[in-house]
Amino acid sequence: MSGESVYVVGAGMARFGKFPAEVTLEKMAVSASREALVDAGCRVRDIDGVYFGTVLGGSVAGQRTGAQLGLTGQPVTNLENACSSGATAIRDAWLSVKAGLHDVVLAIGAEKMTDRISGGILADASDLDAALGMIMASNHGMSARRYMHDYGATRAQIAAVAVKNHAHSVHNPYAQYQHPVTLEQVLDARPIAEPLGLLDCSPISDGAAAIVIASEAGLARLGVTGRPPRILGVGLVSGTIHDGARSVNEEDISRRGGEEAWRISGVSPTDIDFVEMHDCFTIAEIVRMEGLGLIPRGEGGMWTEQGHTSIGGKLPVNPSGGLLSRGHPVGATGVAQACELTWQLRGTAGARQVEEARTALAYCKGGTVAGTDGASVSTLVMQA
C-alpha cells in the first residue's frame, strides 16, 4: 500500500484500574490525551482530527472529550467494534493520514466499566449464543479443555500466561495490577469456568489511552526531529459463519487477521520481535499466537512455561502485562497496545524493555465469543 508514511509521535495513558464514578470516561480520556500531546510536543490546535474508540461511552464521547481538551471544531469520529474499538479507531486515524486528508491525528480509546458492569460482559445484548450461556468465560474454558486434550498441554502451562503477564506489569506504572502472582495463586484462584479460575480472566477496568500520529508534513508541523516509530499497516477482518466449526481453537479469524497484517504492512511473521496480544483469558493468548502462525500449533503452553514468551525470551508476548494484568477497559485496550509498541520501539520502556525491539504486532479481538458472525480482529504492525 502506497501513500503517506504514518508515524506515532506521542503516547499517553490514564492508569487502568477500578475508580469511583467521578473519574469519568471523559476525564480519563482527557488525561491520556494531554499526556500524548505533551509527549508529541503537539498543541490542541495542531490536531487535524480525532478518532475515538469506546463501547459504553455513548454516541458523542469523542466530541465531549474534545470539548474538554479545548478542541476548536475539528472533526471527531466515534468507532465501535466491541473489544477492538480502540484498535479500529487507530485504523481509521491511520487511513485519514494515508488518504492525505489529515497530517496530525489524535486516536483515543477509553472505557468506564466499573459503574456499568458487574460480573462478566456479553459480546452484545442480542448475542444468542451468549444469552444461552456461551459467555466469554465458558467459551474460553472449553477452549482450554480442548487445547489440553488435543496437545497434551497441562493446566500449569496455561496458568503460566497469567504468571508471566503479572510479572511483566510489575514494571508498568499504568497497569491495573503491579504485583506478581505465583503459579499456585493462579491454580488455587476461585473457579470461573473450569479449568479457568479468576486469575485466568482479564478484569473489568476503567482507563484510557491515546496516541498522536502524523504524516511527514505533520512531523514538520510539530517540529519532530529524528524518525519516530511508524505504523506500517492495520489489518481488520470480520468473522465468518463457518469459523470454528471444527474446533473452538482453530482461530481462522486470527489466521486471516495475521495474513492481513503481513499483506498490508509488507513484513513477514519472522520479522516480529514482540507482540501485544489480546489475552482476555490465559488460553486466548496461546491459541491466538498459534492462530497467527507466530508459535507452532500446540506448542504455546510449552513456550510460555519455558519462558520463550517472557521479556528476554525469543518472542516476548505482552511486555505491558496484557489485558490480564494491565487491565481491559475494552475501548481503551487497542490504543494502550499501541502505546506499549511506541515506548518499546523507542527503547524507553524501562525495566520491561524488550531488547532490540524493531518490529512489533498488536492484536485485538472483539465481538462474539465463537469468532463467528459478530467478531472482528485487528492487527497493527509498527516498526522503529
Next chain:
Amino acid sequence: MSGESVYVVGAGMARFGKFPAEVTLEKMAVSASREALVDAGCRVRDIDGVYFGTVLGGSVAGQRTGAQLGLTGQPVTNLENACSSGATAIRDAWLSVKAGLHDVVLAIGAEKMTDRISGGILADASDLDAALGMIMASNHGMSARRYMHDYGATRAQIAAVAVKNHAHSVHNPYAQYQHPVTLEQVLDARPIAEPLGLLDCSPISDGAAAIVIASEAGLARLGVTGRPPRILGVGLVSGTIHDGARSVNEEDISRRGGEEAWRISGVSPTDIDFVEMHDCFTIAEIVRMEGLGLIPRGEGGMWTEQGHTSIGGKLPVNPSGGLLSRGHPVGATGVAQACELTWQLRGTAGARQVEEARTALAYCKGGTVAGTDGASVSTLVMQA
C-alpha cells in the same frame, strides 16, 4: 485533496417507517445492502470493506449484518456520531478508498428505533442540558421563536417547510410518509414545543440505507461503464464550547461544516444545485441552510413560502422529503441522503427529479442540541 476518484455505483434502501419487532435492524440493513449491491452489479465477494453507521445497533451491528449478507471475513467498522452516524460511515468509507486500501466499499446506515424509544430522543444519556429540559424539541422551539423575532418571519413560513417536504415525498417510495399535508394541518397539529407542533418534528423511524462506492479500479472490477456520480468530499466538524453563545440560530457549526465541504471538495456554494438537509425540525432546515451560506440570513422562511426550495424552485431542498417526511432512523439518515443524491445526479429520481442536477450537498447534524461540546456536522458533496 488528491488521491483516488471515488464513485457511487449503487444505492439501496429499506423503506422507512414504523415496523414490528421482527423487522430487525439487521434485516433492514441486509435488504438495503442487497438492493445497493444489485444496483451496482456487485457480488458480496467483490466488497473489500464495510462501514456501518448506527446509534442503537450495538457494538457489532455491522458484523452481524455482514454475516447475514454472506460476507466472507472482510473488514467491518461500526461508526457512531449520533444523528450523523451514517454520514460518518460514508466519510470513513470514502477515506478507505482515497487511501488506496480498498477499491469497492459498502457503506450502510441502519436504525431500529420504534421498539427502543417512546417520545423524544436525547442526544446522550449524560447530556446535562437535555436532562435539565433542553431536549431537541424545546431547543428548536426556542430557535423558531428567536427566528421569528429577529427576522419578522411568520409561523406559516416555518410550517411551509413541512408542507414542502411532505409534498416531495409523495413521490418517494422509500419515505415513511407518502401523503401531502396542508398548511392548516401543520398549524393545527398537537403542540410539541411552541410554536412548533407535531408536524414540525421528524418522526421516530425504523429503516436502513446503503451505498456501494468504488475507485477507478473498483469500476473495472464491477464492469461499470460510463461515469457514475462522484463523491468530491466529505467534511466533518465538531462543536465548540463557544458555539451559539450569542444566538441559538447562529449555527457556527453549520458555517464551518460548509467551509469544510467547499475546501475538501473544491466546489463553491454557487455550484450547489440542490440540498439534502438535516431537517429534524422545520426551523432547523431554515437556519442550517442559512448557516451554510446557501440562503441569505433571515430569508429562509420567505424562500420556503415562495417555493424557492421546492422541486422546480431555484434551490430545491430535500427532494426526498427529508427527515420530516422520509423519516429519521438516525443512523440511516446520512446514507439515505447519499442515496437521494445518487438517484438525482443519475437523473433517475422520477416524479421528484430536480432538473439539471449536477452538484449536490447532503448535510447531517448529530449530538447535543445546542451545537456545543457534543455535536458534529457532516457535509457530503457529490457531482454527476
